[in-house]
Amino acid sequence: MRNSLIIIKKQVKDTLKNKTVLIQFILFPIMALIMENAIRIDSMPELFFTKLFSIMYIGMAPLTSVASIISEEKEKNTLRVLSMANVKPWQYLFGVGFYVWIICMIGAGVMAAVIKKEDIPFYLLVMAVGFAVSILAGACIGIFAGNQMTATSIVMPVMLVFAFSPMLAMFNENIEKVARFAYTQQLKVFMDGMSFSGIKTDNILILAVNAMLMAVLFFIAFRKKGLE
Amino acid sequence: MIRCNDVFKSFSEKTVLSGISFNIGDGEIFGLLGPSGAGKTTLIRILTGQLSFDKGYVTVFDKEVSSLLGEDKKNIGIMMDQFGVYERLSCIDNLKVFADIYKAPYDRIKSTLEEVGLKDAQNLPAVKLSKGMRARLALARVFMHSPKLIFLDEPTSGLDPQTMRQIHKIILEKKKEGCTVFLTTHNMEEAYKLCDRVALLNEGVIVENDTPERICRKYNHQKTIKLHLSSGEDVVIPHESNSSEMIGRLLSDGSIETIHSSEPTLETVFLELTGRMLEEDE
Ligand SMILES: Nc1ncnc2c1ncn2[C@@H]1O[C@H](COP(=O)(O)OP(=O)(O)O)[C@@H](O)[C@H]1O
Ligand SMILES: [Mg+2]
Numbered sequence: 001m002r003n004s005l006i007i008i009k010k011q012v013k014d015t016l017k018n019k020t021v022l023i024q025f026i027l028f029p030i031m032a033l034i035m036e037n038a039i040r041i042d043s044m045p046e047l048f049f050t051k052l053f054s055i056m057y058i059g060m061a062p063l064t065s066v067a068s069i070i071s072e073e074k075e076k077n078t079l080r081v082l083s084m085a086n087v088k089p090w091q092y093l094f095g096v097g098f099y100v101w102i103i104c105m106i107g108a109g110v111m112a113a114v115i116k117k118e119d120i121p122f123y124l125l126v127m128a129v130g131f132a133v134s135i136l137a138g139a140c141i142g143i144f145a146g147n148q149m150t151a152t153s154i155v156m157p158v159m160l161v162f163a164f165s166p167m168l169a170m171f172n173e174n175i176e177k178v179a180r181f182a183y184t185q186q187l188k189v190f191m192d193g194m195s196f197s198g199i200k201t202d203n204i205l206i207l208a209v210n211a212m213l214m215a216v217l218f219f220i221a222f223r224k225k226g227l228e
Numbered sequence: 229m230i231r232c233n234d235v236f237k238s239f240s241e242k243t244v245l246s247g248i249s250f251n252i253g254d255g256e257i258f259g260l261l262g263p264s265g266a267g268k269t270t271l272i273r274i275l276t277g278q279l280s281f282d283k284g285y286v287t288v289f290d291k292e293v294s295s296l297l298g299e300d301k302k303n304i305g306i307m308m309d310q311f312g313v314y315e316r317l318s319c320i321d322n323l324k325v326f327a328d329i330y331k332a333p334y335d336r337i338k339s340t341l342e343e344v345g346l347k348d349a350q351n352l353p354a355v356k357l358s359k360g361m362r363a364r365l366a367l368a369r370v371f372m373h374s375p376k377l378i379f380l381d382e383p384t385s386g387l388d389p390q391t392m393r394q395i396h397k398i399i400l401e402k403k404k405e406g407c408t409v410f411l412t413t414h415n416m417e418e419a420y421k422l423c424d425r426v427a428l429l430n431e432g433v434i435v436e437n438d439t440p441e442r443i444c445r446k447y448n449h450q451k452t453i454k455l456h457l458s459s460g461e462d463v464v465i466p467h468e469s470n471s472s473e474m475i476g477r478l479l480s481d482g483s484i485e486t487i488h489s490s491e492p493t494l495e496t497v498f499l500e501l502t503g504r505m506l507e508e509d510e
Contacts, residue, residue, distance in 0.1 A: 006328040010314070010321075017316040017353070077312035081369070084276065084308075085329045086301045 003087045007095025008102075011069070015103070021065050025103050028057035029110040036114050050111055051191050052167060054123075057107060058130035059163025059184045062100050063138040064155050069096055070142025071151035079227050089227045097135045104131045119194050129207070130187045134162070136214035143221040183210035229254050229377060229408045230275060235284035237270060237432075244270050245432045248284070252410060252425075257403055259423030259440075260412040261494065267432045268412035269309055272381050275410065276306050288377065302330055305375035309382050311366035315355040319346055319365055322354055323372055330373035340368045344398060360391035367398060378402060380411040384418060396422055416494035420444075426494065430502040440494060447497040454488040464490070 015021050032053035039049065070093075073079040082092060108127040112120050137158065145151035165179035166188040179185040186207045190199060230252040237245040244267045252258045260268050273279035275286060277293045286293040289300055296304075314322050323337045341350050344364040349357060354365060363383065370378060380399070384392040399409060399422060413419055419426045420440045427437040436443055451467035455478065465471045467489065478484045492500070 003329060006325060009328070010317070010325045013321055014314065014316055076315065077308070077310035078314055079312075080278075080308065080310070081312035082329075084278065084306045085326055086298050087329060 001091075003091040004095035004098065007082075007087070007092055008099045011096065011099045021068060024061045024065050025107055028053045028061065029107040032057075032111045033113065045192075047115065050114055051188065054108065054111055054127060054191065055130075055166045055184050055188050056163045057104070057111070058127065058134055058187060059166075060159050061107065062104050062131050062134035063141070063159050063162070066096060066100050066135050066138030067141040067145065067151045067155045068148060069100075070139060071145045071148045074142070074145075074227070075147040083227060089222070092227065093139060097139060100135055100138075101128075101131050122194060122196070123191065126187050126190045130184065133183050133207075133211050133214055136211070136218050137162075140214065140217045140221045143218070143225050143227065146225065181206060181210075183207050186210075229256070229289070230258075230410065231285075231287045232271075232275065233285050235271075235274060235281050235286060237267075237274060237279070237281045243432060245274075245281070248429075248432075248434055250427055250434065250437055252408060254408055255403065255406055256424045257399065257409040257411065257422055259419040259426045260410070260429055261414065261416060261419045261426050261498070262412070262429035263414055266429045268429060269381055271429070272306075272308070272379050272410070272412060276304065276379055277301075302373060303376045304379070305370035305373065305377070306379045307366050307370045307381060307383060309385065311362050313354040313357075313362055313365055313369075316353050318353055319350045319357075319368075322365060323369060326369050326372060332373045336372050336374075340372045343371065343401075344368045345394060360387045363387055363391065363395065364398075367395065371398075371402065376407060378407050378409045380409065382412055382414070384413070384415065392418070416498065420494055428494075428498055428501065430498075435501045436497070443497055444492055444494065447492050447500055452490050454490050455484055456486040456488075458483050458485050 015025070032050050035049035035053070036047065070079075073082075079092070083089070105124070105128060108124055108131075112123055115123050138155070141151055141154045141158065145154055162182055162184045165175065165182050166185045169176035169179040169185055169188075176185075180189075183206070186203050189203055193199065230250075232251070233249050235245055235248040236243070248271060250258075260271065262268050270279065274281050275288065275293065277288075277296055280294070288296060289303070291300065314325070317325075319341060320337055323340065324334070326332075327334055327337055338347070338350070341347050344367050346361060346364055346368065349361060354362060357365060367380075367383065370380070383399070384395050387395070396418070399411070402409060411422070423440060425438065426440050426443060427434045428443075429435070438446070452464050453467050453471065453475070455463045455465065455475070457463060457478070465474060475484075475487075
């Protein structure tokens with residue numbers, strides 16, 4: 001636990017100096033706030049931009065940042081140095097995952113500024129679950145890739161599918177039929193309902209299958225590649 | 229300090245280490261000398277518990293290496309051939325991460341940076357450091373928590389002569405402080421200068437293990453004496469009794485500038501033992 005905190009502390013310092021990761025964290029919350037306040041079209045659903053950018057945020061920020069952090073540490077051999085200093089793999093992974101989760105939750109908190117007070121806990125819960133699944137996916141990629149170049153090339157298509165399919169699904173029913181199997185689409189459905197009562201069993205089931213799949217992939221990647 | 233007994237290691241069919249045995253005493257600088265691909269890094273990884281092995285046993289601090297506890301590991305400092313520094317963090321912040329992990333006091337950071345000569349660069353992000361400076365930052369990380377046992381994997385490989393000398397000085401300083409040092413190198417001068425004992429490793433086998441002087445003397449088969457004459461000429465004569473008359477004559481002439489006995493270097497010993505040069509390409 002102590003070692004995880006040390007990792008988090010290091011990560012805070014590093015993020016402040018790492019513009020590409022920093023932008024990932026800040027871009028969507030700011031964009032959501034601006035668009036929501038600046039653009040008003042009568043026929044537009046309530047909180048259209050906030051919901052859209054929230055889902056994109058889930059599909060992009062944690063995924064890319066976790067994958068890039070882990071693959072960079074592998075590539076630059078800092079992960080090996082940490083392990084020689086007796087930092088255990090789970091302490092490291094927990095530190096990185098928890099750190100990214102916290103930062104993303106802060107971003108979600110910013111976006112929540114325009115949401116009705118009574119809806120905020122539900123919104124944050126949906127975001128929290130989404131971030132967790134994305135972090136697992138990012139960790140899979142980071143562990144599997146081993147260097148930043150490979151990580152980026154795997155992250156790209158994965159991220160596009162998860163971040164953009166909910167948006168495309170809004171405009172095309174055929175895409176919606178496929179996109180519903182992505183956790184981000186299910187989270188979008190939750191967010192549109194904005195209440196527990198709107199959640200059906202199959203929504204939960206798809207989300208759970210997504211989460212389990214990520215967890216299984218994560219363990220396979222970890223078993224096969226480890227943190228070396 | 230370290231006992232290594234009949235260790236074998238292979239990576240999928242390919243045997244990298246076969247039957248490695250040696251002991252390292254407290255306070256010794258032990259050098260593992262061998263060409264690239266000999267298995268030096270593999271052996272360090274085994275001795276530091278990063279890699280499992282197929283056969284034999286290894287003890288460090290009189291404990292089986294796989295059973296070393298966190299507390300034992302705090303007494304070990306390791307620098308692998310890849311330095312592994314956080315590029316965006318400053319030297320100080322790089323060391324802070326490890327000061328936190330080892331619970332070393334923060335004032336050790338500055339004194340260690342001073343020790344390795346990085347005081348002026350302490351606030352620079354590591355990405356701005358030269359290769360030699362990075363090596364010294366990695367060394368600072370090794371020393372910061374005052375380990376008793378230090379592993380250095382080719383600490384001076386690819387560095388300029390000045391940084392090399394600096395690093396040698398630091399290593400000798402650590403010996404004075406009572407540290408035991410295990411280092412690998414393919415530079416025989418370095419091994420000769422630094423090490424109390426040297427093991428020559430070739431293709432996973434230790435072919436010789438002794439003090440550098442004794443190794444060189446042992447292989448001094450073709451003993452010769454080299455004379456540099458005042459005429460500028462070099463003369464090499466056999467080191468035997470019937471050469472004495474010639475040397476005596478030249479000496480009384482006053483025509484000898486310098487006399488050298490030509491002992492083999494570790495390099496030539498290595499060549500003789502293995503038929504290969506230390507720095508030759510794969
Ligand atoms: N993880 C590994 N998998 C397969 N082969 C390896 C691995 N690590 C090292 N080797 C092989 O072991 C041999 C010795 O490598 P190494 O210990 O790095 O040599 P050195 O450090 O002396 O240059 C090399 O032929 C290398 O290809
Ligand atoms: Mg090596």
